[in-house]
Amino acid sequence: MKKQTAMNRDWIATARTLSAALPYLQRYDGAVVVIKFGGHAMGSDEAMDSFARDIVLMQQVGVRPVIVHGGGPMINEMLEKLGVKSEFVNGKRVTDAETVRVVEMVLSGQVNKRIVQAINRQGGKGVGLSGKDANLITCTQTNPDLGFVGTPSKVQPNVLNNLFEAGMIPVVAPLGAGENGETFNINGDTAAGAIAAALEADRLLLLTDVAGVKDASGEVVTELTPDQIRNLTEAGVIAGGMIPKTETALAAIDGGVRAVVILDGRAPNACLLELFTDHGAGSLIRPQR
Numbered sequence: 001m002k003k004q005t006a007m008n009r010d011w012i013a014t015a016r017t018l019s020a021a022l023p024y025l026q027r028y029d030g031a032v033v034v035i036k037f038g039g040h041a042m043g044s045d046e047a048m049d050s051f052a053r054d055i056v057l058m059q060q061v062g063v064r065p066v067i068v069h070g071g072g073p074m075i076n077e078m079l080e081k082l083g084v085k086s087e088f089v090n091g092k093r094v095t096d097a098e099t100v101r102v103v104e105m106v107l108s109g110q111v112n113k114r115i116v117q118a119i120n121r122q123g124g125k126g127v128g129l130s131g132k133d134a135n136l137i138t139c140t141q142t143n144p145d146l147g148f149v150g151t152p153s154k155v156q157p158n159v160l161n162n163l164f165e166a167g168m169i170p171v172v173a174p175l176g177a178g179e180n181g182e183t184f185n186i187n188g189d190t191a192a193g194a195i196a197a198a199l200e201a202d203r204l205l206l207l208t209d210v211a212g213v214k215d216a217s218g219e220v221v222t223e224l225t226p227d228q229i230r231n232l233t234e235a236g237v238i239a240g241g242m243i244p245k246t247e248t249a250l251a252a253i254d255g256g257v258r259a260v261v262i263l264d265g266r267a268p269n270a271c272l273l274e275l276f277t278d279h280g281a282g283s284l285i286r287p288q289r
Contacts, residue, residue, distance in 0.1 A: 017277075024276040029062035031202035032164075033275070034257075036192035037069045037115065038207055038265060047266070052118035052126075054271050055169060059124060063275070064164045067171045068195055070188035071111040078106050089145050095185050100148040103185045104130070107173040115171050127163055130173040131191060132183065134159045139176035139184040150176045150184025152191060155198035193248040197255025204252050205274060206245055207265025212283035213242060222280065225288045226250050249285045259286035 035055070042048055058065050079086055079102055087094040095103065112128040119126030131137030131152075136159045139150030163170045174191035176184045189206060196204040212220040213229070216237050221228075229246050232238040238246055242262075249260035263270050263282025274281040 020278070021276045025061050028202065028275055030064065032064045032066065032199045033058065033203045033205065034066045034068060034192055034196040034199065034201045035205045035271060036189055036207060037067050038188065038209070048114065048118045049121065050268060052115070052124070053122045054269055055119060056122040056124035058271065058275070059169055065169055066160055066195060066199070067115060067169070068174060068188060068192035069111055069115055069171065070174065071107050074111055075103055075106050078102055092146055094145070095147040095149050097148065100183050100185055104175055104183055107175060112171055112173045119169055119171070125168045126171050127168045128171045128173070131176040131186065135177060136172070137176035137186065137191065137194065139178055139186065141178070141184070148182060148184050150178065150186050152176060152186060152194035155194050157198040160199060187244070189245055189248040193252040196252050196257045200256040202258050203275070204249070204257050204260045205271060206248065206260065206262045207270065208245065208262060209264065209266060211264045212262050213238060213246065221283055223284045226253060226285065227288065229285060253285065253287060259284055
């Protein structure tokens with residue numbers, strides 16, 4: 001009897017959670033949500049399947065998700081395996097012609113298709129592409145010293161809108177084409193921000209390996225404005241790898257994205273918690289109301 005009572009409580013709690021989600025399900029019906037899925041967040045096959053299940057659920061309730069993925073650890077592993085040496089300038093990888101070929105092979109092949117297959121296993125219709133396909137992302141060279149590293153100069157949102165209309169979930173590898181046909185490697189956060197801005201997305205979710213933006217005492221700040229981000233950066237509180245993420249967030253908001261969330265992609269159901277619960281997850285960055 002005690003076991004049955006405990007099970008009943010679990011069922012009631014589940015029902016209450018679903019009921020409480022209704023306003024958020026209505027809020028995001030038809031909304032475009034761009035998710036940057038980092039290489040460090042991919043983890044095990046179980047973690048990948050859990051992420052894919054959340055994405056398929058999001059689409060099932062009316063969200064239009066776009067996944068932009070990274071793959072740094074996988075690229076490093078392949079470069080080492082092939083004996084291709086990487087040089088770095090100010091902490092950034094120099095991407096020569098040989099390196100960019102490996103980057104494209106890993107991102108468009110190994111990593112992209114793993115995510116697509118995970119989505120399809122969960123009943124979704126994942127479609128893998130890179131920024132080179134259908135001229136989705138056109139790039140300029142970021143810095144000649146870095147070689148084939150690109151900064152998005154133009155994004156064609158109609159490519160993704162057509163996939164939405166067909167019931168597909170786009171999975172985008174962060175590569176772009178130069179004006180002369182070159183292949184450029186793009187920082188994954190930067191690519192996600194550019195795509196989110198072009199789509200005027202409701203949310204850009206930057207999944208990373210930390211809980212969010214922290215204040216001077218080390219506590220995660222759940223909501224910030226662009227001015228607060230700039231002040232924390234000037235004070236040195238936002239530093240290191242968090243700087244490019246917050247810069248991406250500010251650029252996306254300037255480009256028309258309603259809000260950006262930096263959250264821990266390793267946490268179970270992180271995207272669902274952020275979108276469909278009152279609690280949320282990570283740090284929400286949006287303009288001052």
